[in-house]
Amino acid sequence: MDPPKMFKDDKSGCLKFDRITIINKRFTLSFLMNIGFTIMFCGITLSHVNRCLMSSIDPADRSFFHASSYLLGLVIIQIPAAWCSLKFSPITWFGRSILLYSILLFVLALFSFFVEFRSYGLLVAYKFTEGVVSGTTFVVFHAAWKNWTPSNERSTFVTFAIGGCFLGDLLGELLSKYCSELLYWEYLSGLLGITGIVWWLLWKNMVYETPEKHRTITEKEYNKIYPSIQQELDITENVTCKKIIFSMPFLVLVVVNLLRSWNSAFYLYRKEHMYIILIIKAVTFPIAGYLADVLVRQTSMTITRVRKLYISGIFLIEVIYFLLLRYCEEFDGWLYFSSFVMQVLHIAAFTAASVNALDIAPSHAGVTIAIINIISHIGYQVPFKIELYLYENNWLDTFNFISIMAHLIGGIIYGIYGSAKPITVKKL
Structure with a gap:
């Protein structure tokens, strides 16, 4: 068990924007996870059938194999991701997964000439990579909450965070509806990628693995959640x-x-x-x-x-x-x-x-x-x-x-x- 956390009255040395996080540190974590999922699933939805990427491919070459490749990538990464969640910091890996996907979106926009080749194989490979990254994200997401939610608050914070998946689906559907009318749809991908990279910078500076390691958590919040969480983990x-x-x-x-x-x-x-x-x-x-x-x-x-x-x-x-x-x-x-x-x-x-x-x-x-x-x-x-x-x-x-x-x-x-x-x- 970790030693009791010592609180200090003087917190002037803390990062300024780390002190203005919303309501409490648990909600901050859930809110950032919600935004991360929103970015990821918005991008995933955009690249599914009849979405932006498909608009550049000859209809005769279209099939549902790209959707199957996404499912394949998602399934085969589950066990490695579970092992990773036990051996490494799930909080860190959640942030890295969103960052990796954001970079993938930005690179896709940067090298959009791939789409001009009308290569369905590239889309299949891209969807497989999406499945691997999103599968890892979802596994480490669940593991990340073991240090932050007592059992009587678990549903609130976990479901609020997962709600970002559905919000991302909604935004992706709305944006993809107008893809054919946009002169350069890759701007959408690039914008999502940049947003995800900015998200990661906030994540890295505002989120900590446990309440014990958090520099700006209040004594009231710490004493409210830490004993019950430790008892459950023990x-x-x-x-x-x-x-x-x-x-x-x-x-x-x-x-x-x-x-x-x-x-x-x-x-x-x-x-x-x-x-x-x-x-x-x-x-x-x-x-x-x-x-x-x-x-x-x-x-x-x-x-x-x-x-x-x-x-x-x-x-x-x-x-x-x-x-x-x-x-x-x-x-x-x-x-x-x-x-x-x-x-x-x-x-x-x-x-x-x-x-x-x-x-x-x-x-x-x-x-x-x-x-x-x-x-x-x-x-x-x-x-x-x-x-x-x-x-x-x-x-x-x-x-x-x-x-x-x-x-x-x-x-x-x-x-x-x-x-x-x-x-x-x-x-x-």
């Missing part, structure tokens, strides 16, 4: 990865993330309403996380019960929704509107599942989220393939039945075996 840091992987809470979380992929029936909204859905995601994610912590602090509900309310409760509501879709011949106005409500609930359940990976193994959060990401991203491809096959054979009712059973089973399993208690080593 009982979990000696847990082996093998014990975590084969523990019941982790296996249940993996199953839940797989079963929640059977949700394509939510997408009833029209294409022109896509921006509304992106706004819903960007707003709902942090609010749902904040409300979860409010329930823990203001009521008698434990963290485990709140997670079960979000995951099991919403899964069962989704079962009812699927049943309504199954027996409604046409989409009435209220049913179409309900699809937006279900998106809100679906995102709320996603917040609980995301934070639960930190709940059960705060010292090894990079490992838990890496394995979940691998299984989830591969598993998500299965329902779409099955739905396509069943649709071609006019067996769509079968897919709806599978979706109902998947959410019903997922809700029941997590309600019985799900937990937010940290996995610990039993004392002899």
Whole structure:
């Protein structure tokens, strides 16, 4: 355990802009992570299909292989990134990942003559690199919070930071809509790259690995979070990865993330309403996380019960929704509107599942989220393939039945075996 932090009254030697960080150091960390994710996912969205880069490639050469290369890069980097999160500073590596991606964007703008060659292979290689960098960022992001959030505040700060992913998607969609009308779209890439480099300069000077190392954290904030965080880390840091992987809470979380992929029936909204859905995601994610912590602090509900309310409760509501879709011949106005409500609930359940990976193994959060990401991203491809096959054979009712059973089973399993208690080593 680190020694107690000694506070001094005189802080005149501190960097000036480090003293004006917003509200407290935990929110500063979450806010900067949110901006970092926004920059990254805005760039990723811009380079997906029908985006800026694709506008320069001959339509005959286009395919979805570049999207698959992004997924491949994201998946294969998970285990190395998890190892990195255990051996090195995840805070440092998060900043480096955003910096690397920002440099990649700037270089892409600087050498935009690549696009003039109309080379689809270069786009595939670029997307693969994006997948590697973003996959690393997401793993070390989860690991970085072990020293900064007590369990009763974890949802608030983690979900606010991840909300930047959805905000980046929204900005990327809006910017890509006008790419063909821009004389030089590479200006967008260069501007994002420069913004990311400026972000890294702020990150390097305003963020520290632990509260103990932070030079300007107040004594009040330090005493509020440090004892509970250290107590939680002390009982979990000696847990082996093998014990975590084969523990019941982790296996249940993996199953839940797989079963929640059977949700394509939510997408009833029209294409022109896509921006509304992106706004819903960007707003709902942090609010749902904040409300979860409010329930823990203001009521008698434990963290485990709140997670079960979000995951099991919403899964069962989704079962009812699927049943309504199954027996409604046409989409009435209220049913179409309900699809937006279900998106809100679906995102709320996603917040609980995301934070639960930190709940059960705060010292090894990079490992838990890496394995979940691998299984989830591969598993998500299965329902779409099955739905396509069943649709071609006019067996769509079968897919709806599978979706109902998947959410019903997922809700029941997590309600019985799900937990937010940290996995610990039993004392002899």
